[in-house]
Amino acid sequence: MLTFLALAAVAFLGTVPQQSQSIVIYTGWERHALVGSDVRLSCSFFSWRWTSDDVTFSWTFRPDGSRDSISIFHYTGGAAYLDNKGPFRDRVEFVGNPARRDGSIVLKNLDFNDNGTFTCDAKNPPDIVGRPSSVRLLVFENVPIQAGVITGAIIGVVLGLLVLIVVIYYLMRFLVARRVFNLSVSKHGKKKKEGSQQRQGPAASAEPAKASSDKKKQESRKDKK
Amino acid sequence: MLLILLGVLVLHLIILVLLFVSTAANAWTVGGTSSQDLWYSCLTINGGYHCKPASNEDWIQAVQALMVLSVLFCFFSLIAFLYQLFRLVKGGRFFFTAVFQILASLFVMCGAIIYTVMVPDGGAGTSFGYAYVLAWVAFPLSLISGLIYIILRKRE
Numbered sequence: 217m218l219t220f221l222a223l224a225a226v227a228f229l230g231t232v233p234q235q236s237q238s239i240v241i242y243t244g245w246e247r248h249a250l251v252g253s254d255v256r257l258s259c260s261f262f263s264w265r266w267t268s269d270d271v272t273f274s275w276t277f278r279p280d281g282s283r284d285s286i287s288i289f290h291y292t293g294g295a296a297y298l299d300n301k302g303p304f305r306d307r308v309e310f311v312g313n314p315a316r317r318d319g320s321i322v323l324k325n326l327d328f329n330d331n332g333t334f335t336c337d338a339k340n341p342p343d344i345v346g347r348p349s350s351v352r353l354l355v356f357e358n359v360p361i362q363a364g365v366i367t368g369a370i371i372g373v374v375l376g377l378l379v380l381i382v383v384i385y386y387l388m389r390f391l392v393a394r395r396v397f398n399l400s401v402s403k404h405g406k407k408k409k410e411g412s413q414q415r416q417g418p419a420a421s422a423e424p425a426k427a428s429s430d431k432k433k434q435e436s437r438k439d440k441k
Numbered sequence: 442m443l444l445i446l447l448g449v450l451v452l453h454l455i456i457l458v459l460l461f462v463s464t465a466a467n468a469w470t471v472g473g474t475s476s477q478d479l480w481y482s483c484l485t486i487n488g489g490y491h492c493k494p495a496s497n498e499d500w501i502q503a504v505q506a507l508m509v510l511s512v513l514f515c516f517f518s519l520i521a522f523l524y525q526l527f528r529l530v531k532g533g534r535f536f537f538t539a540v541f542q543i544l545a546s547l548f549v550m551c552g553a554i555i556y557t558v559m560v561p562d563g564g565a566g567t568s569f570g571y572a573y574v575l576a577w578v579a580f581p582l583s584l585i586s587g588l589i590y591i592i593l594r595k596r597e
Contacts, residue, residue, distance in 0.1 A: 245493045363497035370506035
């Protein structure tokens with residue numbers, strides 16, 4: 217039974233359609249860069265086979281608005297061949313590691329004419345069936361605002377205002393309550409004084425002191441106004 | 442009274458769910474195999490589902506912020522409602538709840554309006570998706586809910 221299952225599994229794997237054994241190439245989706253700066257275009261692939269010595273990478277460039285692509289980089293037979301006649305002459309550098317399935321290149325000193333689509337095609341013989349992957353390069357004069365900066369700013373400001381309003385509200389309530397409490401205490405104190413006139417000594421000295429301090433406060437407030 | 446409170450609470454929860462789905466789903470503009478905004482632009486090609494972050498233009502970020510704020514304020518309104526339900530004096534109005542709910546409806550309205558005005562023409566085959574519709578549905582519902590809270594009085 218077990219041998220039958222094993223044989224069936226092997227037979228099934230053997231008849232797996234060729235599509236699942238194709239090479240899969242990964243590049244980024246979009247790259248943003250400033251004029252005059254350098255940008256690294258990464259390209260890597262996944263293949264069911266071991267990386268062979270005949271692995272090849274090639275990069276082609278299609279400018280925005282054009283329908284023609286030109287080849288700007290090719291790696292084959294263990295050597296990298298850079299663009300020596302086209303728009304990227306002396307501006308391409310190979311920074312990949314073919315043994316690690318990495319075929320990345322660096323473009324230097326970018327210009328607005330470099331806006332376009334870069335396509336990486338990798339082949340790992342005998343695994344050569346695959347779809348090339350493209351990355352779009354956008355060259356800016358100044359870096360556009362990052363995703364989420366404005367979002368975070370708006371949310372932060374509104375929540376901050378909310379917290380501020382709540383704090384001010386409770387502070388006002390607390391201050392008003394304290395003022396009301398002080399007034400009621402002074403009223404209560406006066407009533408006590410009228411009620412028991414024998415105990416004038418300490419109370420009398422406390423009351424005028426408090427009254428004078430209140431008067432001083434009022435005068436200072438009037439001065440401020 | 443209990444029935445009214447239950448109905449109002451259910452309405453509030455429905456609004457919260459609508460706002461949350463509208464904010465989180467990437468379906469403000471759909472067309473054939475693509476769906477995009479507010480957070481990702483996704484495309485289904487040959488069985489593969491590729492997503493990239495939505496364009497980081499100012500207006501999309503503003504819509505993102507307003508939708509997130511509306512969800513937060515609706516949630517705060519729910520908390521305030523539950524708090525005031527147990528702590529309010531008899532005959533008092535649900536003032537804080539109403540304020541937060543109306544602010545939430547305001548934010549949804551602003552977000553939906555900004556999106557409607559600024560969305561670029563996607564070309565043939567694209568139209569507004571369900572998340573956009575949910576945002577516009579949530580706006581009058583939350584406004585009505587806020588007004589109900591203003592009128593509602595706590596009775597025993």
